[in-house]
Amino acid sequence: MRVGPEQFSKVWLVDFEFSALPGERPQPVCLVAWELHSGRKLRVWQDELLAMPAPPYSVAANSLFVAYYASAEMGCHLALGWELPVNLLDLFTEFRNRTNGLALPCGNGLLGALAWFGLDCIQALEKESMCQLALRGGPWTMDERAALLDYCESDVDALAKLLVKMADGIDLPRALLRGRYMKAAAFIETTGTPIDTEALASLRQHWTGIQDDLIQQIDADYQVFEGRSFKAVRFNDYLIRNSIPWPQLPSGGLDLSDDVFKEMAKCHPQIAPLRELRVALSQMRLKDLAVGQDGRNRCLLSAFQAKTGRNQPSTSRFIFGPSVWLRGLIRPEPGYGLAYIDWSQQEFGIAAALSGDARMQEAYESGDPYLAFAKQAGTVPAAGTKDSHPQEREQFKSCVLAVQYGMGEVSLAARIGKPPSFARELLRMHRETYRTFWRWSDGMENYALLHGRLFTTFGWQVHTGSKPNPRSLRNFPMQANGAEMLRLACCFAVERGVRVCAPVHDAILIEAPLGELDGAVRTAQQAMAEASHNVLDGLRLRSDTKIVRYPERYADPRGSKMWNTVWDIIDCINGRQSG
Amino acid sequence: MDQMNQPGSPDQVLTEVRAEGRDAPFNLSKLRLSQDFTANLGVKKALIFVPVRKPDHQDFIRVHPGEDWRLLTKILELKRKGETFLVDRELWEQLQKELISKVLFTVINRQGDISLWPIRLPGEDGRLDTWNRSALEAANMAESHWIRVTANMSLGAYEVQQAPADLQEPQWPEVTFGEIVDVAFKDRFIHSLDHPVLRRLRGEI
Numbered sequence: 001m002r003v004g005p006e007q008f009s010k011v012w013l014v015d016f017e018f019s020a021l022p023g024e025r026p027q028p029v030c031l032v033a034w035e036l037h038s039g040r041k042l043r044v045w046q047d048e049l050l051a052m053p054a055p056p057y058s059v060a061a062n063s064l065f066v067a068y069y070a071s072a073e074m075g076c077h078l079a080l081g082w083e084l085p086v087n088l089l090d091l092f093t094e095f096r097n098r099t100n101g102l103a104l105p106c107g108n109g110l111l112g113a114l115a116w117f118g119l120d121c122i123q124a125l126e127k128e129s130m131c132q133l134a135l136r137g138g139p140w141t142m143d144e145r146a147a148l149l150d151y152c153e154s155d156v157d158a159l160a161k162l163l164v165k166m167a168d169g170i171d172l173p174r175a176l177l178r179g180r181y182m183k184a185a186a187f188i189e190t191t192g193t194p195i196d197t198e199a200l201a202s203l204r205q206h207w208t209g210i211q212d213d214l215i216q217q218i219d220a221d222y223q224v225f226e227g228r229s230f231k232a233v234r235f236n237d238y239l240i241r242n243s244i245p246w247p248q249l250p251s252g253g254l255d256l257s258d259d260v261f262k263e264m265a266k267c268h269p270q271i272a273p274l275r276e277l278r279v280a281l282s283q284m285r286l287k288d289l290a291v292g293q294d295g296r297n298r299c300l301l302s303a304f305q306a307k308t309g310r311n312q313p314s315t316s317r318f319i320f321g322p323s324v325w326l327r328g329l330i331r332p333e334p335g336y337g338l339a340y341i342d343w344s345q346q347e348f349g350i351a352a353a354l355s356g357d358a359r360m361q362e363a364y365e366s367g368d369p370y371l372a373f374a375k376q377a378g379t380v381p382a383a384g385t386k387d388s389h390p391q392e393r394e395q396f397k398s399c400v401l402a403v404q405y406g407m408g409e410v411s412l413a414a415r416i417g418k419p420p421s422f423a424r425e426l427l428r429m430h431r432e433t434y435r436t437f438w439r440w441s442d443g444m445e446n447y448a449l450l451h452g453r454l455f456t457t458f459g460w461q462v463h464t465g466s467k468p469n470p471r472s473l474r475n476f477p478m479q480a481n482g483a484e485m486l487r488l489a490c491c492f493a494v495e496r497g498v499r500v501c502a503p504v505h506d507a508i509l510i511e512a513p514l515g516e517l518d519g520a521v522r523t524a525q526q527a528m529a530e531a532s533h534n535v536l537d538g539l540r541l542r543s544d545t546k547i548v549r550y551p552e553r554y555a556d557p558r559g560s561k562m563w564n565t566v567w568d569i570i571d572c573i574n575g576r577q578s579g
Numbered sequence: 580m581d582q583m584n585q586p587g588s589p590d591q592v593l594t595e596v597r598a599e600g601r602d603a604p605f606n607l608s609k610l611r612l613s614q615d616f617t618a619n620l621g622v623k624k625a626l627i628f629v630p631v632r633k634p635d636h637q638d639f640i641r642v643h644p645g646e647d648w649r650l651l652t653k654i655l656e657l658k659r660k661g662e663t664f665l666v667d668r669e670l671w672e673q674l675q676k677e678l679i680s681k682v683l684f685t686v687i688n689r690q691g692d693i694s695l696w697p698i699r700l701p702g703e704d705g706r707l708d709t710w711n712r713s714a715l716e717a718a719n720m721a722e723s724h725w726i727r728v729t730a731n732m733s734l735g736a737y738e739v740q741q742a743p744a745d746l747q748e749p750q751w752p753e754v755t756f757g758e759i760v761d762v763a764f765k766d767r768f769i770h771s772l773d774h775p776v777l778r779r780l781r782g783e784i
Contacts (some may be wrong), residue, residue: 180605354614359747378743432689436751443617451624457611477614488607530717534607 008087010063011036013163015155016076017134018150022317025190028076029134030145032152033057034160037431042151043158045566047136049080059085068092068110068159071303074186083446084186088179091162094170095179096304101453101463114158117165127151142357174459178304180468181428181487185303185311185492193319193501194338195289196331196553200208203329203566204286206573212280213569218277221270221296230278232256244268267417275561279323288316289326295333301503309460310486310504320504325559325566330509330548337517337549339523342507344542346485347404347478353536354441354457354477359433361539372395377429399426400443404478406471442475448473452525456480457535458488482506485528485535492527500524514549523546530549618705626754629763631663631695633714634686636729641717642696643685644722648756652677654697655769663697664776665764673772677686677780684718687749687760689725691763713737 003514004291014033018026031044040058045476055077059065065085065544067073069092069489077084083279093114111127114120127473133144140148157275203210211228219225224234232254241255246264247255261275282570290299297319305312315321319330344348348369352360363372374380374396381388395416402412402423413423446466454476455461460483462476486503493500493508501509508528512520525543532541548554554565590719634640643649653671655664655678666678689772698718699711705718713736715729725742769776778784 136647177610236702354617396625411604432747438615442613443615443622446622447616455612456615457614458607459610481614482770534611537611554655 004220008451009037009063010053010058011066012057012063012085013066013156013159014057014073015067015152015159016073016229017130017152018072018076018079019135019137021193021292022288022295023290024291025079025298026072026075027137028137029057029140030152031076032149032156034156036160036163036534041153043153045145047151052080052082055080055082055439059083061086063087066091066159066163068113068155070182071185071189071301073184074191078186078190084183089170089172089175090179090182090185090201091159093178093182093304094166094175095162097175097459098166099167099431099463100307100461101318101465103465110155110158110162112310113162117159117162117469119161119165127155145457155374167336171459178460178487179460180491182303184486184487184490184500187494188490188500188503189298189301191499191511192292192298193330193335194333195291195295195297195319195509197295199331200286200289200291200329202570206570207286209391209573210566210569213572214277214280214565218273218566219570222274224274228281230281242270244271246475247414253411256328263415264514267415268534273561274325276325276559282350285316289319289322290314290316302459306483306564307462308476309483310479310505318502322563323559324556325562327350327554327556327559328392328563330554331425331552332511332548332550336511337511337514338501338509338511338554339517339521339524339546339548340504340507340509340554341521341528341543343528344544345417345483346482346506346532346541348400349532349539349541350478350481351404351437352480353539355437356361357434357436357440360437364539366543370394370395370400373400373430373433376433379532395426399423399430403429404431404475406474444477445470445473448476454480457537458484460484481535485531485541487522488534489528489531492530493524496523496527498524498527517549588648601705610614623753626693626752626758629693629695631683631763631779632661634688634694634728635653636727639687639725639727639746640686640688640716640721641725643756645756648685650683650756650760651700652681652683653683656777662767663768664769665760667768667770669681670769674777682715683760685756686721687751691750691752693759694751695759701765709734709736723782744780 012033012035014031016031017028017029019029020026028049029041029046031049033042033044034041035572037059044052046057057063057065059082064087064088066092070088072089074084074088074169089115092108092110095116096108096568099108101115102118104112107116130148133140134148189410206473215225215228222235222238224231226234226239235256236254239269239480244264247260249255258275261271261278264273265275289297291441292415296511299313300315302310302313313321317329330338344367345364348360349364352364360369362462363369363376367371368386370386371380371393372388374389374392375382375384377396379396380392384392385392395418398412398416402415407415409420409423409427412427416423444454444515449468453461453463453472456477460480464473482505486508490500490508493510499511501511508524510520510524522558525545528543532539653666653668655674655695656662657664665736666674671678680702682700683698684696684698685693686696694718696714696718698714699707701707708757710730717726717737719724720741724744725746727735727740727742729740731738
């Protein structure tokens with residue numbers, strides 16, 4: 001990458017210090033900006049920043065804006081009402097992309113990046129105490145102001161050194177595309193998701209009592225709790241009574257991880273309420289859910305943090321992080337509506353398009369790829385439907401998902417509750433029906449093992465590392481190109497004026513005034529279709545929409561039972577208290 | 580804080596971003612990287628084992644229709660061990676009584692596994708039993724259809740089950756017939772009268 005005057009007349013390295021209480025928008029404290037060609041340096045304190053109607057540096061198309069984890073800088077621009085830069089180079093996304101899959105001794109923060117390139121990071125080591133000083137909020141003494149500005153400047157100096165080290169390895173056009181997403185991410189983080197704060201306050205107030213009542217109600221069917229403790233011995237007895245086979249640890253004990261509970265709940269639905277209860281008791285920290293004074297859930301999306309390039313927001317701070325039943329807290333503001341728009345069978349569509357498997361594409365185009373697969377394999381007649389062959393459809397669906405996640409016959413058998421020979425036959429049918437896909441998938445694994453890396457359509461790469469996992473490698477194109485698609489869709493939607501509240505794996509949540517909601521949904525769906533068209537070189541994936549209009553609340557069917565149980569308990573508690 | 584947030588409300592700034600989006604310097608079709616990881620990779624499945632046997636009765640199979648993909652030859656069979664040996668043409672006359680004339684067809688199953696299917700040819704009297712006659716007919720049918728070959732003991736012949744016509748055509752591996760034969764008989768080729776198998780048949784070892 002070259003950043004000389006012939007490419008950009010100005011190259012601005014920028015860093016903000018800001019304070020941000022949980023759930024609130026960032027409040028800029030100070031700014032340091034350094035123009036690389038002229039050497040001009042700006043140090044601006046909060047009072048001056050607030051008085052500036054526009055940034056004190058160029059954000060035009062002939063300038064380059066460089067930052068580290070730039071959604072924070074973009075969030076400050078939005079808080080100040082400033083225009084965002086046309087060309088944004090985020091050295092964080094580029095460092096992540098360069099080292100994705102490798103072990104980083106000092107992490108992927110600015111210090112970690114400096115250390116990786118052997119740069120002196122002693123000055124930046126005071127970061128934690130300075131961050132706390134900025135986060136504490138004002139007023140600051142004159143000495144504190146000077147210290148914060150000096151610290152901010154040291155980050156900009158570090159950024160310059162890092163840019164010099166990284167420049168040669170940066171694929172600028174695609175780096176700018178990633179920077180474009182960091183702008184969209186800042187918008188999304190600023191917008192946030194509307195929360196029913198009264199309901200949240202009730203939940204927080206009664207949470208301890210709710211947990212006790214939940215144990216009493218749900219455990220009545222299982223008898224596995226002793227007080228608040230889950231007893232493995234009792235659970236073992238329950239499994240024997242109900243003839244449920246359960247995965248074991250190498251030690252011979254039951255594997256009680258949440259992943260196992262989640263998987264087993266799919267083939268033994270009677271386990272699902274117990275799993276919800278365990279999650280509610282162990283993981284749920286309602287106080288951590290980041291909700292601002294304006295009743296909106298905001299937190300860092302942690303863009304590009306996952307190996308696949310997906311966002312990885314905190315599971316306790318982000319409303320889509322904890323159990324699905326808590327999503328019932330999402331409620332549009334008066335006069336507004338929300339729409340949850342997700343791609344239909346996104347991963348199947350990606351596999352079909354990128355592998356070039358015509359039969360897989362035909363199955364996707366049918367609208368029900370699982371039933372189409374069953375028909376292509378000759379198990380369901382051509383006239384068969386979802387209603388006439390529900391069991392077969394479910395089995396072929398499990399097979400498709402098993403292939404996507406690299407499951408073997410034993411795992412698939414456990415999931416569908418059939419013997420391994422049955423699962424083996426299903427997997428064999430997948431290989432026979434979708435041969436082109438399998439040739440592509442085999443080729444991909446070979447490529448990764450030969451070249452030590454894989455990459456997406458827009459250049460997000462993963463290194464295979466010293467212990468490559470073939471299942472993850474084969475799944476990478478579906479997940480990572482899905483992430484590309486979501487990022488692009490967010491860019492398109494935000495740039496066209498849609499208020500995106502949150503990106504969620506293969507979906508986005510948007511909001512609009514009720515009178516404009518249908519139009520916003522159309523625009524967002526168009527953005528998602530275009531994003532898939534760009535990533536998949538022509539194939540437009542369909543999307544489904546679920547609309548919620550005030551005063552309705554968002555409801556995920558998987559969590560409805562738990563949500564209702566919890567509110568029955570709250571009603572009882574309130575009744576007891578008033579009685 | 581209110582003062583600060585006022586001018587920067589998302590709606591207001593979105594207007595500016597929309598304008599930026601119109602002129603965005605991104606030509607996505609030019610940025611797109613190919614996801615065809617098989618192109619120019621040069622990795623192919625190596626053929627290291629080719630069984631010589633009649634097809635498994637549970638496999639649907641196809642026979643390669645090419646004339647160059649079959650071999651009319653004489654072989655030596657050790658029935659008790661279920662082993663088949665290819666014999667150098669130079670030795671045929673001397674081993675006439677031990678050898679059987681067979682045709683070796685190239686077979687592929689639905690999993691893409693390759694095998695050679697030996698079927699006996701008529702003797703000098705021109706006669707052929709019903710098992711081998713039905714096998715030859717099955718092999719002929721398998722040149723254009725996916726079939727399963729199963730033994731019908733009461734009939735004294737093989738019977739054929741034909742798959743529906745819409746199954747995909749087989750994808751033959753990128754190897755020559757010669758390579759298949761080399762792999763199939765790599766340690767079962769008799770090229771001299773001193774071969775241990777012949778010495779054992781003569782009672783010398």
